[in-house]
Amino acid sequence: MKNSYEPLHRDFFMQSTIDLAQALLGCTLVKITNEGTAAGYIVETEAYMGPMDRAAHSHQNRRTKRTEIMFAEAGHVYTYLMHTHCLVNVVSSDKEKPEAVLIRAVEPVAGMELMFKRRGMTDIKNLTNGPGKLTKSLGISMEDYGRVLWEPPIFISNGISPHSISQGKRIGINNTGEAKDYPWRFWITENPFVSRHQIESKKPVI
Template identity: 65%
Template sequence: MLKPVHKEFFQQETLQLAQSLLGKILVKETKEGTAAGWIVETEAYMGAEDRAAHSFGNRRTKRTEVMFGEPGYVYTYVMHTHCLVNVVSGPKEAPRAILIRAVEPHLGIDLMYERRGTIKKDTDLTSGPGKLTKALGIVKEDYGLPLFEPPLYIAEGYEPCSISSGPRIGIDNSGEAKEYPWRFWISGNKFISR
């Protein structure tokens, strides 16, 4: 059985946590069953000073409120009909978050296929932030849940041999912030988004 990480795991500095999440398991328990995948790609958003962050300039709205709280909670939002899942990071009142961009399927793979419909290749199942939430059954209503207890949590996984980093994806209108190398992935993993 998978066990959630301790709350203290999330106390790391954001860029460090974005890398520490790689190899951990993202788990979602639902009445249809449990689905889980190893986290293989993340993207850090550094809050007030990061033009690409929803909380840039300390923008505090109903949507961003959870980011102003303690680390280790779920920040979900909808973008172009896709729900995206983030890990709140950084100290209280420093609104930072880490987008989980891709996972490698681990448990409940049949359930993932059911949820995702017609998929041509295995690698398309969870290789993107909208794909993985649909496959795992993560929804906007998971907003604010703790990531250190069921039904949606991070569990221990494995230590990646090699981690790569580069610019974040899909944030073209964010000035110099689009060049920051704050996207991290497990080198060579075939489930990364692109």
């Protein structure tokens, strides 16, 4: 395990949301707490495109206490609660443009013991292969809401270069009309830690 990680510069986040969603693949997501450091390579992301995207919380510029941080500068942390789980997003695009990238899965890299302890299990394949699982493993919570990702205790660092990137429909947004079919999910091809290996349509898409 590395002793320290170097955060990427804030300029890294200044690219289009679709580009950022892919650029984040292979990067290391690091969280430091008083329990220790935990980190993972980002292997799966989804882009949420703001006002025009019915699946986005910021659809039609909906601006509430929850979505407020989506309107901030790129590189802020947008965490929110889904049932009993915390999900983490990277705010993207310009100020006042509420776009974000959801981190859906990481590959464990450092702090494995701590992650297992937090999750209360020992199966590495199920440790961080989902948006709620990775936040619990890394110790990411609502306390991280509004933090910036270019300095500790939560930040993005260099990692690996994906050999190949796959693209498909986003997951879990089946009540959002056409938006459910937009191909804004990205993952490292054949990485064993992605949340789902393929999405099948039960009915043919016309």
